[in-house]
Amino acid sequence: MLLFLLRRVGVMILTALCLSFIVFFLTNLPPNLEKVAKFEGNSRMSDEEVVSWLANNGFAQPMPVRFGEWLGVVPGWTNERDGRITGRCITPERTAETAPRFCGVLQGQWGDSRVFRDEVSTIVGVRLWMTAKLMLWVMLLMVPSALIIGVLAGMREGSKTDRSLSTLSIATTATPEYVSGVILIAVFASSAVGLKWFKGTATAAMEDATFENFFLPVLTISLYGMGYIARMTRASMAEVMTAQYIRTARLKGVSFRNIVLKHALRNALIAPFTVIMLQFPWLLNGVVVVETLFNYKGLGWALVQAAGNNDIDLLLGISVVSVLVVLVTQLISDIGYVYLNPRIRIS
Amino acid sequence: MEPLSWGQIALQLLIRFLPVWIALLVTFTLSIAFKRRLGLYGKLFDNTIGMVGFGLVMFWVYTALAVGLFDWILTHDPLSTATGMKNKVPGTPMRGAGEDDFAWYLLGGDTLARDVFSRMVEGAWVVIRIAPLATLFAFMVGITLGLPAGYFGGRLDSALSFAANLILAFPVILLFYLLVTPEMVQTGIPSYMAIVLFLFPILFLTVLINARYRTQPARRNVMLAVLLFVLGWAYLSVISDPATPVRFLPAALDLFNVPGGILVVFVSVVFVNAPTVFRIVRGLTLDIKTRDYVAAAQTRGEGPWYIMLWEILPNTRGPLIVDFCLRIGYTTILLGTLGFFGLGLPPESPDWGTTINQGRKLLSIYPHPAIVPAVALLSMVLGLNLLADGLREESLKD
Numbered sequence: 001m002l003l004f005l006l007r008r009v010g011v012m013i014l015t016a017l018c019l020s021f022i023v024f025f026l027t028n029l030p031p032n033l034e035k036v037a038k039f040e041g042n043s044r045m046s047d048e049e050v051v052s053w054l055a056n057n058g059f060a061q062p063m064p065v066r067f068g069e070w071l072g073v074v075p076g077w078t079n080e081r082d083g084r085i086t087g088r089c090i091t092p093e094r095t096a097e098t099a100p101r102f103c104g105v106l107q108g109q110w111g112d113s114r115v116f117r118d119e120v121s122t123i124v125g126v127r128l129w130m131t132a133k134l135m136l137w138v139m140l141l142m143v144p145s146a147l148i149i150g151v152l153a154g155m156r157e158g159s160k161t162d163r164s165l166s167t168l169s170i171a172t173t174a175t176p177e178y179v180s181g182v183i184l185i186a187v188f189a190s191s192a193v194g195l196k197w198f199k200g201t202a203t204a205a206m207e208d209a210t211f212e213n214f215f216l217p218v219l220t221i222s223l224y225g226m227g228y229i230a231r232m233t234r235a236s237m238a239e240v241m242t243a244q245y246i247r248t249a250r251l252k253g254v255s256f257r258n259i260v261l262k263h264a265l266r267n268a269l270i271a272p273f274t275v276i277m278l279q280f281p282w283l284l285n286g287v288v289v290v291e292t293l294f295n296y297k298g299l300g301w302a303l304v305q306a307a308g309n310n311d312i313d314l315l316l317g318i319s320v321v322s323v324l325v326v327l328v329t330q331l332i333s334d335i336g337y338v339y340l341n342p343r344i345r346i347s
Numbered sequence: 348m349e350p351l352s353w354g355q356i357a358l359q360l361l362i363r364f365l366p367v368w369i370a371l372l373v374t375f376t377l378s379i380a381f382k383r384r385l386g387l388y389g390k391l392f393d394n395t396i397g398m399v400g401f402g403l404v405m406f407w408v409y410t411a412l413a414v415g416l417f418d419w420i421l422t423h424d425p426l427s428t429a430t431g432m433k434n435k436v437p438g439t440p441m442r443g444a445g446e447d448d449f450a451w452y453l454l455g456g457d458t459l460a461r462d463v464f465s466r467m468v469e470g471a472w473v474v475i476r477i478a479p480l481a482t483l484f485a486f487m488v489g490i491t492l493g494l495p496a497g498y499f500g501g502r503l504d505s506a507l508s509f510a511a512n513l514i515l516a517f518p519v520i521l522l523f524y525l526l527v528t529p530e531m532v533q534t535g536i537p538s539y540m541a542i543v544l545f546l547f548p549i550l551f552l553t554v555l556i557n558a559r560y561r562t563q564p565a566r567r568n569v570m571l572a573v574l575l576f577v578l579g580w581a582y583l584s585v586i587s588d589p590a591t592p593v594r595f596l597p598a599a600l601d602l603f604n605v606p607g608g609i610l611v612v613f614v615s616v617v618f619v620n621a622p623t624v625f626r627i628v629r630g631l632t633l634d635i636k637t638r639d640y641v642a643a644a645q646t647r648g649e650g651p652w653y654i655m656l657w658e659i660l661p662n663t664r665g666p667l668i669v670d671f672c673l674r675i676g677y678t679t680i681l682l683g684t685l686g687f688f689g690l691g692l693p694p695e696s697p698d699w700g701t702t703i704n705q706g707r708k709l710l711s712i713y714p715h716p717a718i719v720p721a722v723a724l725l726s727m728v729l730g731l732n733l734l735a736d737g738l739r740e741e742s743l744k745d
Contacts, residue, residue: 185714
């Protein structure tokens, strides 16, 4: 088990490194750097001015060296010009003498956001908290309802309940967030024709989340994932219900209620657990769409802002965080699967 | 001219879709009449859910074809604006309509006073052209890499699986934001990716034919020559584009140019879908390669590629067809996501995602410009999902 864990963590770190290099590479391509130079300097720079600005600000070094600097394994660049030393690690607070040689992710320096004019670690921390709040409610709404739908549909395969619940779950998986969000806003929040039960934006929910302003975004994200989990639960439940030991229990005269609750449920919930964990990458997508649609300023919203303005450091920070979330959930799902399934755990 | 009531709007819509109803009627009558002779496709018509799904999908396919090939159904030009029609509710009569013009905006006007109905049906043509083709390419890539990974195993499998997991760990939207930008088109990275990704179908078909007709060199050489000439030329025409850094084919030989925006959207959708297909094919191969008929073929002395493509692949068709339907739906969703974030396709493009994005700004006051494409997208993806479900149920029966 320990060896398995170590290997998985090793692969995970390697994956995270590769992915952050890919993001670094793509955000640091010449046209993107030119955009950064024009954003920081002025928009009417000539080509020579752009080149010299990039050289003065450490962007002219080879890509692997700069990736190393960002990571904190290569000393940060310094540049002496007109008797004034500038450098990657030199800030108004830290002069050339006191500045550390390395300042990258490993030292806890995530760089500065060019759009928000703040440290990346602060922005990511604040935004991640917002998104975590959203995700918590999504999970609280999505997981129980999906499991209930799945179990109800799967316990009597082929019945009317099964048919209608299965069709319902297919319908929710066919509705991406931007479609369900638009429909839900039009129906429940539109000031022209709608029911006006809820608010169409969730900006206020960042400070003070109420049912009125937070329910629609949570529901929108939950709906898309719910159908998939429900279908997996149904399939797994239906399979368990045909197992030998269930038949034995029925023949012994155990009531249907007890069979479902005491005998079938535990075994039927192993597969959905993995699926729920593997839903995270998709949920992250949903979060980006919903945060944009409802103007809820979380991590997804920050991602859109950073990507739209080629805010390199912030984009890297957010991608590392989201990739880590995905990888950690995969790891948890693997470990959880081993723990939940006695056949694997004992052997 | 009086504004239309909701009943009249529905009636007018029914009339506009007349060619589609006729085509659907013909398809269903013929299919049900001959369903016993049509294999899996025929069995679909024993299944209510499958039939509903097939109907929805074919509705959009026929709509797209009627709009794209014959310019039917459209009531107005999807890109032109009309004075005084901004944000008008469904059924508003068109101000100053001439003799030849359709007299109403059936589903209202959007913020730029364009006809919502015409944009919605024109959007179907955009989606139907890109989504199935992109899915097909993703399948070609996934199959060509998944079969050897599952069959040979070992280092090849580890390397390919690692690469697939790498792409899958990326949040899709981040990948889109990184790949689908004007700057990225300028660097030529999508073009280079196109060079690699579009090579897979040619590779796949070449190996497929070579493995089958290896023992008849004369026949094989003719087939391969024709195939490589046709596909090779198409391939070179697609990847060579004067607007990107990849331009080598003289204009006289260049058959067609894909607009840069469409190409980058296409490439990134294929890129995102391929790893999932790879995983499915790999899993199926791992399962099937232990069967007796594979062992029999190995004993006969068949080459590995023959076994993979002519013994294993045909036996994975059931799950793959089902996944193909589901994946077209997922690709449609991805295209919508791209449009929703205003990536890739030009802002005046009538595709559903872009239209939803433009409509959502005034959603709470004028919901119709966003609702109409949203419902269209929903019905098409729902149709594909129901179709896949019906196919799965029917293919499990035997």
